[in-house]
Amino acid sequence: DAPIKDDMNLMDVAPFSLSKSGGPSLIRYELKDAIITVEGGADVGMATAYDYDIVINMVSHLAEAMRQYLIDEKKGLRPSLPPRVYRPAAADILKFCRRNLGGKQYLDLERSLDRLQATRVKITNLSPGPDRTGRRETESFPLIGRYKVVSRTSMDRIDLVEIDIPDWVYSGVIRPDGKPTILTMHPDYFLITRPIAKFLYRIARKAAGESEARYSLSELRKRS
Numbered sequence: 001d002a003p004i005k006d007d008m009n010l011m012d013v014a015p016f017s018l019s020k021s022g023g024p025s026l027i028r029y030e031l032k033d034a035i036i037t038v039e040g041g042a043d044v045g046m047a048t049a050y051d052y053d054i055v056i057n058m059v060s061h062l063a064e065a066m067r068q069y070l071i072d073e074k075k076g077l078r079p080s081l082p083p084r085v086y087r088p089a090a091a092d093i094l095k096f097c098r099r100n101l102g103g104k105q106y107l108d109l110e111r112s113l114d115r116l117q118a119t120r121v122k123i124t125n126l127s128p129g130p131d132r133t134g135r136r137e138t139e140s141f142p143l144i145g146r147y148k149v150v151s152r153t154s155m156d157r158i159d160l161v162e163i164d165i166p167d168w169v170y171s172g173v174i175r176p177d178g179k180p181t182i183l184t185m186h187p188d189y190f191l192i193t194r195p196i197a198k199f200l201y202r203i204a205r206k207a208a209g210e211s212e213a214r215y216s217l218s219e220l221r222k223r224s
Contacts, residue, residue, distance in 0.1 A: 002064035002096075004185040006056050007172050011183070011206035013223045014038075015121050015143065017046040018195040029223060033127045041118025044111070047143055049195035051112040053097040055143055056185070058086050058163060060096070062173045063182055070178075084170055086163045087150070093161075098190035106157040113161070116143045141168045199224050 013029045015038055025046060029036040040046025065082035072079040090109055091101060099105050122140040145164030153159050172181040183205060192198050203223065207213035215223075 002060045004056060004187055004189060005060045005063045005182045006185055006202065006205075007059055007169060008181050008183050008206050009168070009172065010121070011202045014049070014199040016049050016052045016119070018049060018199060018224060020048065020050075020195065031223070033125065035124045035126065037122045039120050039122070041115065044114045044118050047112070047115040047119040049198045051115050052143070053190060054093060054109075054112055054116060055169075056189075057088070057093055057096045058144065058165060059169055059173065059182060061086060061088070062165060062169065063180065066173055066180070081174060084165050086165055087160065088163075089160055090158045103155070103157065110149070110158045113144070113147045113163070117145070117147055119143045139168075141166055196224065
């Protein structure tokens with residue numbers, strides 16, 4: 001029941017393939033302030049927009065755990081920071097992402113984890129760094145860290161999993177300044193069926209919020 005959250009740092013572009021079948025193995029975005037590449041794994045391909053729903057699930061539950069941590073801290077308790085390992089049941093992921101609980105969905109879930117773990121995002125910042133030397137900073141990271149199937153059902157379906165939360169997600173939510181780089185999304189986001197529509201919602205949510213933003217069609221094409 002955690003509110004749906006996404007990391008705003010990757011909402012300017014599609015950090016996944018907009019093809020239902022996985023699409024190209026490499027996407028390159030050349031933006032005004034950064035060059036972003038998304039590269040899929042050689043064997044499993046690139047993560048899709050549906051795979052990325054699992055990342056949103058992970059971000060959302062980490063944000064909820066951090067919210068509870070702050071509540072306990074205000075009560076004078078001594079809570080521990082949320083762990084860097086997310087340990088959900090497969091059924092809970094599917095329910096959160098508003099999916100059916102049929103056998104095919106469990107098979108698809110395991111394939112999604114393979115693609116997410118193999119897909120890497122590389123960002124080269126074109127704006128001057130904090131030291132104003134003009135040096136370009138480059139960062140590369142996977143969409144999720146290591147994952148492990150902890151248990152399976154009697155029908156050999158994926159049951160309990162462990163997912164290492166990558167630094168780009170953890171540091172975006174667990175921030176000492178108390179200002180996480182995440183945005184709340186509408187709960188019906190998971191009911192959007194077309195990948196291009198998921199991309200449009202995410203870019204509109206970050207750029208416009210409750211006001212408005214204007215993009216040319218050529219700019220939207222470049223960002224998708």
